[in-house]
Amino acid sequence: MAAAVSLSLGVIHGMVWLSNRKVRAELWFAVAAGCLTAYPFFDLQMMMAQTPEEFGRAARWALTPISLVIGAFLMLVHCYFGTGRRWLLVAALVSRGTALLVNLLCPHGLFFERVTDIRKVSFLGETVSAPIGEMGRWLWVEHLAAVIWTGYLLDASWRLWRTGGREGRRRVVMIGGGIIFILTAGLAQASLVVAQVIALPVAVTLTFLILLTVMGYELSRDVLRAAHLASSLKDSEQRLELAASAAQLAPWEWDIQTNVIWTTNEGRRIYGIPPDEVVDFPRFISTVHPDDREALEMEVRATLDESTPFAAEYRVVLPDGSERWIGAAGRLERTPQGRPLLLRGVSMDITQRKQSEQELAQKRQDVTHLSRVSMLGELAGTIAHELNQPLAAILSNSQVGHSMIRSGKPDMEEMAAILEDIVADAKRAGGIIHGMRAMFKKETAMQVQPVDLNEAVQQTCSLLHSEIVVRKAKVKLNLAESLPQVIAGRVEIQQVLINLILNSLDAMKSAGAASSEVVITTERRDDLVIIRVRDNGPGISPEIQARLFEAFATSKPGGLGLGLAISQGIMKSFEGGLTGGNHPEGGAVFEMVLPVPA
Amino acid sequence: MSLTPPTVFIVDDDASICRSLARLVRQAGLDGRTYPSAEAFLEAHPAPPSRPACLVVDLQMPGLSGLELQQRLLESHSSCPVVFISGNGDIPSTVRAMRQGAVTFLTKPFDNDDLLRAIGEGLEKHRATLAAGQQVSSIRERMKTLTERELEVMSWVITGALNKQVAAELNVVEKTVKVHRARVLEKMQAQSVAELVRLCALVGFAAAEPS
Structure with a gap:
């Protein structure tokens, strides 16, 4: 027994x-x-x-x-x-x-x-x-x-x-x-x-x-x-699904070994996939907007290779052609041998959030543009002077050339030199107008591209050349020899630079400094590229210091106090920053910081 | 007058402007010289020009501005005329330039003829000033040959006084005054008392005060 x-x-x-x-x-x-x-x-x-x-x-x-x-x-x-x-x-x-x-x-x-x-x-x-x-x-x-x-x-x-x-x-x-x-x-x-x-x-x-x-x-x-656990698990699964669909969250699971993606009905709805269709990874990618596919695939690869948490925002094109923004996040599970087994996560329709983000970005863009235009308006006189230089030379040269020809025995060598000068000056004038148009132009979105900061500094200084001369100031450039390009908007970077330089000129003028000097330095520090604008003016007063980057904080009579607030916003939008303070040896010093792209 | 053409000094920080203006001036048969800054010009020409010349200056330049250069020239008693050119002439600068005796004020871009006309005007003025300056110095030279007594007599003669009156004032006989007067007219190369009066006025020689 x-x-x-x-x-x-x-x-x-x-x-x-x-x-x-x-x-x-x-x-x-x-x-x-x-x-x-x-x-x-x-x-x-x-x-x-x-x-x-x-x-x-x-x-x-x-x-x-x-x-x-x-x-x-x-x-x-x-x-x-x-x-x-x-x-x-x-x-x-x-x-x-x-x-x-x-x-x-x-x-x-x-x-x-x-x-x-x-x-x-x-x-x-x-x-x-x-x-x-x-x-x-x-x-x-x-x-x-x-x-x-x-x-x-x-x-x-x-x-x-x-x-x-x-x-x-x-x-x-x-x-x-x-x-x-x-x-x-x-x-x-x-x-x-x-x-x-x-x-x-x-x-x-x-x-x-x-x-x-x-x-x-x-x-x-x-x-x-x-x-008992199994039965309560089923209950909680049902509760979870209910909660997920109420929150418009779509859980999903990608079995990497069999390449089958499971998701809820909500998930199928937001991706526009019929309820009975079997979904694999290529089918999923086919729902994504062509422009967003590469970035998404890179993110997935990073998760599979390095187990980084998966997080992505991308557009999905629905069968009717409309677009929808999706935010997705997930986590990878591996076999004990370390092979990718399962990618599990949730997706969410973030179209509304994206739309309001875009509207906000558009408004910020408008304000930035407006402040740029008003700043350039103040510079109109000196910029006209800058433009008049090549025009004056062209006019004078062409009149001389004309009368040389009329005289019947033109010196051909001199004529060639005259024409060369005219071409160079016309190009110079064109360059100024081109730069001005870029600054005035209103883009719907920031034109973000690789930017050589040394070049941006030089262009800004040539645009401000007359202004600097009129204000009897000196601008000294201290540019790093090899500077990596950064990803930013060229026009916006120039806007920040103009703002900082004009601030310095104003500060030195109001202090009646004997020899106004602005030193612009570019350098690389670790993974950052820095543009430093330093002046020998009176520096920043303590009462302004704390509110330096706040809107409507100003020390200038007639100033709106928007320049630095907008400038900082611009730098932040390029994942950089703008800081300012007083130099230990006197004067104010501002630093524009941008990350070196990976 | 010498045969070398008058000089036009062109001061502008813009190299292209300098080159084009130099061509223009040379074409007009003048001697054009360019300087990138007011400092460079002052270094090259510390003394006022002795031959007819004209200065064409940009209003705004790094370092000394055009107006400051004009000021320096006035301080050093240079009579060299100044033509201002500017890309952005504001009214206060224009007013100050004209008050300091500028020939004219041209806004870039300007017509070549306008500039040449201004330069011509400036040169004419300078020529006249130089000529006046030369006459004054020659009068001064002539005055240096006069004795004390002859200067005294001249100061009376130009008041329009008769020999008799002068003799009374100087306590000498009338004949002596007559001799002095003849010698003064001769030494001063004046044909008449009226011309003597003009010469004296040119050099600022004061007439005697009747007691």
């Missing part, structure tokens, strides 16, 4: 393990129960033994399933508690194996050196055999093994007791305590019988059976709990 109970418990837990291979404890429990199935036969054999030899043989073989059971228990505790020291486990298993080996080498097992006689004792109303013999020489090996595995069990239990919380403590009591108590009691009983202190059969089947039942109950609780 005991064998039948063990076997059925073994089979049940073996199947549980088969259904979920992660629960190793179930496997070891099944092994233990399976081994225990064999034991009652030896137990019965011992009890029914008629000669000492018969008893000795049975006792010798009986230790084999017992050893395996103990080994399986140790593994079970190792898996179920997860707290034991590995080296102690190995020592326990090795010593257990050694004891079994010694046992098998002795003719009557290791408990008895020799079974000399059989006596009949009464046990539970039956008359059964009990051995009489000399205690085994090697019994200490069995005891040593017992000490080691008990030590392991105690250690693992103690550690779980300290760290495991309530659930862990219950495990310790039910499993650890049970195993230790039963195994120790069984061994003690066997030893006492062998030592003939008490006259009982060596029947340990019953004690093992009690232990097996307790542990079976304990492990079944896990199985029951798993079933």
